[in-house]
Amino acid sequence: MIKANNVSICYRMTRDKIQSIKEYLVALIKHKVQYEEFRALDGVSFEIKKGEVVGIVGNNGAGKSTLLKVISGILKPAEGSLEIHGNVVPMLELGSGFDFDLTGRENIFLNGAILGYSESFLKEKYDEIVAFSELGDFINSPVRNYSSGMVMRLAFSIASMVSPDILIVDEILAVGDAAFQEKSYARMMELMSHGTTVLLVSHSIDQIRGICDRVIWLDHGKIVAIGEADEICDQYAQANALS
Amino acid sequence: MKNKAIRIAAIVLAIYLMLGVAFYFIAGNSLHYTTDSSVRVSCKAALGEFTEGEEIRQSFVCEFDDLQSLTVMVGTMARSNRDEIAVEILDANGAVRFSTTLPTDNMKDNSEYAIVIDPIIENVKGQHFILSLKSLKGTRGNAITFYYGNSVDAGRVDVPVEIEDTEALYLNGTRMTDEDGNACELYLKVGGINRHWFGPAYWYVYGGGALLLALYLLYLVRCHAKGKKNILLDVFRSFKRYSFLIRQLVMRDFKTKYKRSVLGMLWSFLNPLLTMSIQYVVFSTLFKTSIDNFVIYLLSGIVCFNFFNEATNMCLMSIVGNATLINKVYVPKYIYPFSRTLSSTINLLLSLVPLFIMLLITRTWPTEAVLLLPFVLLMLFLLSYGVGLILATLMVFFRDTQFLWGIFSMLLMYLTPVFYPESIIPAQFMTVYKLNPLYHVLRFMRSILIDGVSLEPKAYLYCIVLCTLPFVIGVLVFRKNQDKFVLNI
Numbered sequence: 001m002i003k004a005n006n007v008s009i010c011y012r013m014t015r016d017k018i019q020s021i022k023e024y025l026v027a028l029i030k031h032k033v034q035y036e037e038f039r040a041l042d043g044v045s046f047e048i049k050k051g052e053v054v055g056i057v058g059n060n061g062a063g064k065s066t067l068l069k070v071i072s073g074i075l076k077p078a079e080g081s082l083e084i085h086g087n088v089v090p091m092l093e094l095g096s097g098f099d100f101d102l103t104g105r106e107n108i109f110l111n112g113a114i115l116g117y118s119e120s121f122l123k124e125k126y127d128e129i130v131a132f133s134e135l136g137d138f139i140n141s142p143v144r145n146y147s148s149g150m151v152m153r154l155a156f157s158i159a160s161m162v163s164p165d166i167l168i169v170d171e172i173l174a175v176g177d178a179a180f181q182e183k184s185y186a187r188m189m190e191l192m193s194h195g196t197t198v199l200l201v202s203h204s205i206d207q208i209r210g211i212c213d214r215v216i217w218l219d220h221g222k223i224v225a226i227g228e229a230d231e232i233c234d235q236y237a238q239a240n241a242l243s
Numbered sequence: 244m245k246n247k248a249i250r251i252a253a254i255v256l257a258i259y260l261m262l263g264v265a266f267y268f269i270a271g272n273s274l275h276y277t278t279d280s281s282v283r284v285s286c287k288a289a290l291g292e293f294t295e296g297e298e299i300r301q302s303f304v305c306e307f308d309d310l311q312s313l314t315v316m317v318g319t320m321a322r323s324n325r326d327e328i329a330v331e332i333l334d335a336n337g338a339v340r341f342s343t344t345l346p347t348d349n350m351k352d353n354s355e356y357a358i359v360i361d362p363i364i365e366n367v368k369g370q371h372f373i374l375s376l377k378s379l380k381g382t383r384g385n386a387i388t389f390y391y392g393n394s395v396d397a398g399r400v401d402v403p404v405e406i407e408d409t410e411a412l413y414l415n416g417t418r419m420t421d422e423d424g425n426a427c428e429l430y431l432k433v434g435g436i437n438r439h440w441f442g443p444a445y446w447y448v449y450g451g452g453a454l455l456l457a458l459y460l461l462y463l464v465r466c467h468a469k470g471k472k473n474i475l476l477d478v479f480r481s482f483k484r485y486s487f488l489i490r491q492l493v494m495r496d497f498k499t500k501y502k503r504s505v506l507g508m509l510w511s512f513l514n515p516l517l518t519m520s521i522q523y524v525v526f527s528t529l530f531k532t533s534i535d536n537f538v539i540y541l542l543s544g545i546v547c548f549n550f551f552n553e554a555t556n557m558c559l560m561s562i563v564g565n566a567t568l569i570n571k572v573y574v575p576k577y578i579y580p581f582s583r584t585l586s587s588t589i590n591l592l593l594s595l596v597p598l599f600i601m602l603l604i605t606r607t608w609p610t611e612a613v614l615l616l617p618f619v620l621l622m623l624f625l626l627s628y629g630v631g632l633i634l635a636t637l638m639v640f641f642r643d644t645q646f647l648w649g650i651f652s653m654l655l656m657y658l659t660p661v662f663y664p665e666s667i668i669p670a671q672f673m674t675v676y677k678l679n680p681l682y683h684v685l686r687f688m689r690s691i692l693i694d695g696v697s698l699e700p701k702a703y704l705y706c707i708v709l710c711t712l713p714f715v716i717g718v719l720v721f722r723k724n725q726d727k728f729v730l731n732i
Contacts, residue, residue: 020643073573076726096567101499113491
């Protein structure tokens, strides 16, 4: 399903961020354009089979989000190759594709289109999305009039109304009030249990232990260990306890 | 799946065949020949009464394939004169190529009078001629006069024209000068016909194009069937796949643009009209303009330039402004500037409505040439999208781009004949001036709307080359850098 072969990502960072032509020219004349190579991912190889639920753990800056970006196609690997079969749908940071001047209804179609859903799929699922979000008549008023909880509920309803081959989740999304949190958690579990391949990043070791089959442990862009969820989680927890 | 591909290919070919035939008839005579005229000097002063026995001689060069007419500016002293003017056109060898006698009683005071050369003098491009005018019956109180000058009227200032002795106006054998002793020329508009090879060869070009297109389409169908990679096929598939997203993004832009304004979509109509009104007042009162149908001239210029300006500025921000999305979801990045250009296009189409209303009000009836408008708009679209792609790319790496472009687009507006006639540009700068693609777009637009005719085949070539070039460059620059965007926004 997913096969990563020696994938590396390099950020070329100038020491002081140059963002204007003037600064660039001045730096160039002074021979001061120095790049610092920063390897967000360094020779990462792994294979994920269809239907597997794989967790990714690691400290801040270990390269977890970068790995997800590479798999969703946002970043191209600088070295190495990546083979992906099937369509990838990312669970977005909720509401990042919303236009607050548009109504909820218009946003369902806009956001759905951004996530790569087809028009017929959205029309078919429209009622389901509205029902799940519990927005009722608010669906026809502009999103800027929504409470933040309502925005989250709508965003979650759109994002979770998918049946992708590969689902990418950056932290499990449980939003809204207690009742909706329960509902959305249940929905996530349901999504993951439908034979979908899932890549999950979470800081909650217990969650990973509970949901995932296998775990990839990343540190400073390199894979420390891959293996059975319980085994790796124990190692990771131990390492963290030591430091 | 193969049948469907063949069907699409057949449709494309059929569209080409139909458009090709339609184009031949819409463009009409302009494919075969176009009329043109040239003037060296503007009117400055009149000769004084032109009486019996007097003769003026003015040399001129025919810049066209055939010589068709000569137009002079006459003064009748506000009366009807019963003189007769003997006209002769001599070539460089002194042979008389045309002669006629003109009655003067039907001439209007201070207006142009066209001497029609019938039959036309053919194949004389670049040849020197002398126009000789003699008064046969003129007496004091019963004579006309001719205007002459030695400068070109360029709006508020007169630009002097250098006149060699051989080019000067001679009255009874003596050289005419102004009070400072500078040589003068008769106001003379040389009218001629340019013939084009493209007209007679059109059906061969058309047939050849059809053959090439058919072969290429066949190749594409084969590529598609065998699953071979092909850029054009990829582009086509990508458009098909993301058409829903593009539609949603365009609708978003359009809906949010006027969302909280009272007049809403009406602004798309009002904006060009109000800009036009202001500039009309400014340029028709503060500066004298000599442009015919200035309302349409101005409005067509504003509509096109506004579109270019809006589209490029929206493209400029399209990548940087969508940073959050680009960081989260994979969507081909060309879609962001593309949807922005498309939403500007909708705005452009809306602003054509007031333009057509003004056409009706000024009684400039559209001719069949108006059907060429899609061509002009397509060129404008390609140009704007291409420039937009370059700007969007630059903007990711250098945020100064937005300020630089603000200044540059203002400069470009003054370098484009939006509100002034192109004739005020000194001839020596014309070659550089014509490198501006917007100049060609506007020239086309105005020819179609105001004159109601298509331009000469060469104008199509210039327009296509100058508008597609930025597009091709834009696509290449954007493609080469798009993978680096994520790291820089």
